[in-house]
Amino acid sequence: MKATIGLVLLFFVAIALTLVVGVRDAGISDLWNAFFAFDANDPTHAVIRSVRVPRLVAGLVAGAGLGMAGTVMQAVTRNPLADPGLLGVNAGAAFAVVVGALLTGYSDSGMMAALAFLGAAIASIAVFLVGGARSGAGSPVRLTLAGVAINALLLSLVSAIILSRNETLEIFRFWVTGSLAQANTRPLEAMFVALVLGAAIAAIIAPRIEALALGSSLARGLGTKPGTVQLSALLAIMLMTGAAVAVAGPIAFVGLVVPPLARRIGRHVLRRELVASAVLGGSMILLADTAGRLVVAPAEIRVGIMTALVGAPVFIFVVRRLKPGALT
Amino acid sequence: MSAEGSGKRIAGGWAVLGGLLFAAVLISLTVGQIMITPAELLRGLMSGTGPGSLTLRVLRGPSTLTAVGAGAVLGASGTIFQILLRNPLAAPDVMGFMSGAGCAVVAGVAFGLLIPLPILAAIGGLVAALLVAGLSFHRGARQSPLTLILVGIGIGFFASAVSSFLVIRMPPQEAADAQRWLTGSLTARNWGHVLQVFGLGALLSIILALQVRAMALLELGDELAAGLGARVGRARYGLICTGVLLATVGVAVAGPVPFVAMMAGPLGMRIAGVRHPASRLTAAAIAGATIMVLAEVISRSAIPGLQLPVGVMTGIMGAPYLLWLLWKEVEAGEV
Amino acid sequence: MSQTGLTTTSLTLGYRERTVLRDLSIAVPDQRVTSILGPNGCGKSTFLKALARLIAPASGQVLLSGDDIGKIDTRALARRLSILPQSPKAPDGITVSDLVRRGRTPWRGLLAPWSEEDARICRQALEQVDLSDLADRPIDELSGGQRQRAWIALVLAQNTPYLLLDEPTTWLDLAHQLEVLSLLQKRNRDHGTTVVTVLHDLNLAVRFSDHLILFGGKGLVAEGAPEVVITPENLQAAFGLKALVMPDPLTGRPMIVPH
Numbered sequence: 014m015k016a017t018i019g020l021v022l023l024f025f026v027a028i029a030l031t032l033v034v035g036v037r038d039a040g041i042s043d044l045w046n047a048f049f050a051f052d053a054n055d056p057t058h059a060v061i062r063s064v065r066v067p068r069l070v071a072g073l074v075a076g077a078g079l080g081m082a083g084t085v086m087q088a089v090t091r092n093p094l095a096d097p098g099l100l101g102v103n104a105g106a107a108f109a110v111v112v113g114a115l116l117t118g119y120s121d122s123g124m125m126a127a128l129a130f131l132g133a134a135i136a137s138i139a140v141f142l143v144g145g146a147r148s149g150a151g152s153p154v155r156l157t158l159a160g161v162a163i164n165a166l167l168l169s170l171v172s173a174i175i176l177s178r179n180e181t182l183e184i185f186r187f188w189v190t191g192s193l194a195q196a197n198t199r200p201l202e203a204m205f206v207a208l209v210l211g212a213a214i215a216a217i218i219a220p221r222i223e224a225l226a227l228g229s230s231l232a233r234g235l236g237t238k239p240g241t242v243q244l245s246a247l248l249a250i251m252l253m254t255g256a257a258v259a260v261a262g263p264i265a266f267v268g269l270v271v272p273p274l275a276r277r278i279g280r281h282v283l284r285r286e287l288v289a290s291a292v293l294g295g296s297m298i299l300l301a302d303t304a305g306r307l308v309v310a311p312a313e314i315r316v317g318i319m320t321a322l323v324g325a326p327v328f329i330f331v332v333r334r335l336k337p338g339a340l341t
Numbered sequence: 342m343s344a345e346g347s348g349k350r351i352a353g354g355w356a357v358l359g360g361l362l363f364a365a366v367l368i369s370l371t372v373g374q375i376m377i378t379p380a381e382l383l384r385g386l387m388s389g390t391g392p393g394s395l396t397l398r399v400l401r402g403p404s405t406l407t408a409v410g411a412g413a414v415l416g417a418s419g420t421i422f423q424i425l426l427r428n429p430l431a432a433p434d435v436m437g438f439m440s441g442a443g444c445a446v447v448a449g450v451a452f453g454l455l456i457p458l459p460i461l462a463a464i465g466g467l468v469a470a471l472l473v474a475g476l477s478f479h480r481g482a483r484q485s486p487l488t489l490i491l492v493g494i495g496i497g498f499f500a501s502a503v504s505s506f507l508v509i510r511m512p513p514q515e516a517a518d519a520q521r522w523l524t525g526s527l528t529a530r531n532w533g534h535v536l537q538v539f540g541l542g543a544l545l546s547i548i549l550a551l552q553v554r555a556m557a558l559l560e561l562g563d564e565l566a567a568g569l570g571a572r573v574g575r576a577r578y579g580l581i582c583t584g585v586l587l588a589t590v591g592v593a594v595a596g597p598v599p600f601v602a603m604m605a606g607p608l609g610m611r612i613a614g615v616r617h618p619a620s621r622l623t624a625a626a627i628a629g630a631t632i633m634v635l636a637e638v639i640s641r642s643a644i645p646g647l648q649l650p651v652g653v654m655t656g657i658m659g660a661p662y663l664l665w666l667l668w669k670e671v672e673a674g675e676v
Numbered sequence: 677m678s679q680t681g682l683t684t685t686s687l688t689l690g691y692r693e694r695t696v697l698r699d700l701s702i703a704v705p706d707q708r709v710t711s712i713l714g715p716n717g718c719g720k721s722t723f724l725k726a727l728a729r730l731i732a733p734a735s736g737q738v739l740l741s742g743d744d745i746g747k748i749d750t751r752a753l754a755r756r757l758s759i760l761p762q763s764p765k766a767p768d769g770i771t772v773s774d775l776v777r778r779g780r781t782p783w784r785g786l787l788a789p790w791s792e793e794d795a796r797i798c799r800q801a802l803e804q805v806d807l808s809d810l811a812d813r814p815i816d817e818l819s820g821g822q823r824q825r826a827w828i829a830l831v832l833a834q835n836t837p838y839l840l841l842d843e844p845t846t847w848l849d850l851a852h853q854l855e856v857l858s859l860l861q862k863r864n865r866d867h868g869t870t871v872v873t874v875l876h877d878l879n880l881a882v883r884f885s886d887h888l889i890l891f892g893g894k895g896l897v898a899e900g901a902p903e904v905v906i907t908p909e910n911l912q913a914a915f916g917l918k919a920l921v922m923p924d925p926l927t928g929r930p931m932i933v934p935h
Contacts, residue, residue, distance in 0.1 A: 094491075143664050154487045155667050158430060161494060162663035165599060169656030172524065173649055190505065265498075309509055318505045325499030329476055332491040427767070551786065557778055560770075561830075564730050564761035569834065570754030570782035616770050 080294020105136020416629020
C-alpha cells in the first residue's frame with residue numbers, strides 16, 4: 014500500500030516537472046492557466062501547450078510501452094535481462110524506419126509507425142530464435158548476446174545508411190539514441206492507440222503467461238496453448254515497443270529497470286505488474302528526460318543516454334544476483 | 342608420418358593467412374576514388390615520385406598501415422582473453438574494456454586534459470577491467486566466465502553512455518568528430534599513428550612473448566599449471582594487463598572498433614590450423630590485421646564519395662559472426 | 677635434524693574458519709606407492725593439495741627433503757614434484773603430443789629451444805602410457821581411459837622424483853582403473869618414483885599400494901603397510917563401515933568384504 018502511494022506520488026511529480034522545467038521556467042499558476050485560462054499571447058502558455066504537453070504524452074507513451082513490454086518479455090522468457098532495448102527490438106524498429114525512408118524518399122508519420130512495428134516484429138522474432146528462447150534453451154547470456162549482436166548489426170546499418178544520405182547529425186542521432194526533443198512532430202495519437210491495443214492484449218493473456226511460467230507441460234494441463242500464448246505475447250511486445258520507438262526513438266534499459274520494481278509493487282500478479290510498469294516506465298522516462306534537460310542546460314542530453322546511465326549499473330546489479338547455475 | 346602431414350598442412354595454413362593479409366593490403370592501397378595499379382605503386386616505392394609514391398606516403402599508406410597495426414593488436418588481445426576464459430565470446434570489445442578506453446579518451450578531450458591519447462586509453466581500459474573483475478567477484482564462489490562476460494557487457498553499456506554524455510558538452514564540430522571516433526575510425530591517419538601503434542605493439546608483443554609459456558600452462562587449469570611451475574595468480578594478472586593494454590593501443594589509433602578482437606582469434610586459428618597459444622596469438626594478429634584492412638577499404642569505397650567510419654563496417658561484418666556463434670551453440674545445446 | 681622424503685610437521689589445513697585436518701605429522705615413504713584413503717569430505721584431497729603446495733597450510737609445514745616447500749622456488753619445486761589434479765580439462769582441440777610437451781615446461785629456460793632430450797622424454801612418457809600411436813590425435817577424440825593416460829603422460833614428462841595424483845581413476849571403468857594403477861606401479865618399480873594418490877576404491881588401493889594413509893571424519897585414523905591399516909576396527913573408525921577383512925586369494929593382501 015505504501016509502495017502504491019509512493020508510486021502515484023512519483024508519477025505526479027514526474028509529470029509536473031516535465032511541464033514546469035525548461036528554458037522558460039513556468040510556475041504552477043502558469044500551468045493551471047495554460048490549461049484552464051489559456052491566453053494565446055502568453056508565450057509561456059504557448060510553450061506549455063505546444064511543446065511540453067506533446068513531450069509529456071510522448072514520454073508517457075514511450076515509458077509505458079517499454080516498461081510493459083519489458084515486463085511481458087521477462088515473464089515469457091523468465092529472463093531478468095530481457096529488455097526490448099537490449100534485445101535489439103528497438104534497433105529493429107529504427108532500422109525499418111530508416112530503410113523505409115531511404116527507399117520511398119521520405120516518410121510521413123503513419124508510414125513511419127507501420128515500419129517501426131514491422132521492424133520491431135522481425136527483430137524480436139530473430140532475437141528469440143537465435144537466443145533460443147523459443148526452444149526453452151535460452152539462457153540470459155545467450156539472449157543478451159544475441160541482442161548485443163542484433164543491436165550492433167542494425168545500428169551499424171542505420172549509421173551507414175544515414176551517413177550516406179547527408180542527413181543532419183540530429184536525425185541520425187534520433188534513430189540511434191532516443192529523444193523526446195521533437196515530440197510534437199511525432200504521431201502521438203496513433204501510437205497511443207497502438208499502445209492501448211498492445212496493453213489490452215497483454216492484460217488479456219496475462220493469466221496464461223503466468224500459467225506458462227509454471228512450465229509448458231503444467232501449463233498445458235491448465236488448459237493453455239503455449240504456442241498461442243507466446244505468439245500473442247510477441248504481438249503485444251511488438252505493438253508496445255513499436256509505439257515507443259515511433260514517438261521517442263530507440264531507448265534501452267527502461268524494460269530492464271522497471272520489471273523488477275513492478276514485481277515488487279504488483280506482488281507477482283501479472284496484471285497488477287503491468288499497471289505498475291506502465292506508471293513506473295512513464296515516470297522513469299519523464300524524470301530521465303527532465304534530468305537530461307537540467308544537467309547541461311541550455312543544451313539537453315538525450316533521454317536514451319540518461320536511461321543508459323541509470324540502467325547500465327542496474328544491469329550489472331541484476332547479473333550479480335543471478336545464480337551461477339542460472340547462466341548456462 | 343602423420344606429424345609430417347599435419348606440419349605441411351599448417352605451413353599451408355600460414356601461407357594462406359599471410360597471403361590474405363598481403364592481398365588485403367594491396368587492395369587497400371590500390372582501390373579508392375583514384376585507382377592505382379600495383380605497378381605504379383612499385384614505381385613509386387622505387388623512385389619516390391609519381392602518383393604511386395604519393396599514395397604510399399600520404400594518401401593511403403598511413404591509414405592502411407595503421408589498420409594493419411590496430412587489427413593485429415586487437416586480434417592478439419582478443420585471443421588472450423579467449424584463452425584465459427576458455428570462451429570464444431570473451432574479448433576486450435564484448436567485455437567493455439575498449440569502451441572504457443574510448444570513454445577515457447573522450448573524457449580527456451572533453452575536459453582538456455593534457456595527457457597523451459595512448460595513456461588515457463590505457464587508464465580507461467585498465468579501470469574498466471578492474472571494475473569488471475571487482476563487480477563479478479562473489480565471496481566464496483569462483484567467478485564463472487559467463488558472469489565476467491555479462492558484467493563486462495554492462496560496463497561497456499555504461500562507458501558508452503558516459504561517452505555520449507560527454508560528447509554533448511563539446512562544441513558541435515568537435516562533437517561530430519568525437520562521435521565518429523567512438524564508432525571506430527581510420528580517416529586521416531598519419532605516420533605518427535603508424536609509428537605509435539607499431540612501436541607500442543612491438544613492446545607489448547615482447548612482453549607477451551615472455552608470458553606465452555605461462556599461458557600454455559594456464560590453459561591446462563590452475564592446479565596443473567601451478568604443479569608445472571607457473572605462478573598462477575601473477576601470470577594471470579600479467580596476461581590480463583598485457584591483453585587490456587594491447588586493446589587500448591588499438592583504441593588509441595583507431596577508436597573502439599567493435600568485433601575485430603572477437604573475430605580474429607577463431608578465424609586465424611581455423612585458417613592456420615594451430616592450437617598452441619603462441620601460434621594462436623600470431624595467427625590472430627595476422628587475421629585481425631586482415632579484417633581491419635578489409636573493413637577499412639570497404640568502408641571508404643562501398644559508397645562513392647563517402648567515407649564511413651571503419652567501425653560501422655566491422656559491426657556489419659562482426660555481428661553476423663556473433664549471431665552464428667550463438668546459433669551454433671543453440672544447435673549444439675550448450676553455452 | 678636432516679630429513680628425507682616428503683613429510684609434514686604439525687600440519688593444520690582449513691578453508692577460512694573451517695579446519696579440515698589438524699596437527700598432522702606424517703612421512704610419505706620414499707620410492708613407494710602411497711594411497712590416501714577416507715570417506716568423502718574427510719580432507720584427503722586437501723591433504724594431497726597441501727603436499728603439492730596448491731593450498732597453503734593454516735599452520736605447520738610440508739617438507740621436501742628437509743626444505744619447507746613454501747620456500748622453494750616455484751620452478752624448482754616443479755622439477756622435484758608433479759601433481760595431476762582431479763578431472764583436468766584440456767584446451768579445445770589440443771593433440772596428445774602437444775599436451776604432453778607442456779609437461780617439459782619447468783625444465784626449459786625462458787627462451788630455450790625444444791631439445792632432443794625433451795623430445796626423448798616425451799616419447800618415453802607416451803610409450804609408458806601406451807599412447808605412441810595416438811600422439812597426433814586431438815584429446816577430445818580419445819576414450820576416457822586413453823584421455824586419463826594422456827594426462828598421466830604429461831606429468832610423467834615432467835620427470836619428477838615425486839608424483840602426486842588426485843583420484844586418477846574417477847569416471848573410469850574397472851578395467852581402465854586397473855590399467856592406470858598398474859601403469860603408476862610400473863613407473864614406481866622402474867624409476868623409483870615416489871607415487872602418492874588419493875583413491876576411492878579401498879580394494880584397489882590395497883592391491884597397488886605399499887603404504888596407506890587412512891583418514892576418518894576426525895582426522896588421521898591409521899597409516900602404514902596395508903596389512904596394518906586395513907583392519908575391521910580402523911574401517912569402522914574411518915567409514916563407520918562394518919566389514920570383514922580376509923586375505924585376497926590372488927595376492928594375499930587384505931581384502932575388504934562389507935557386511
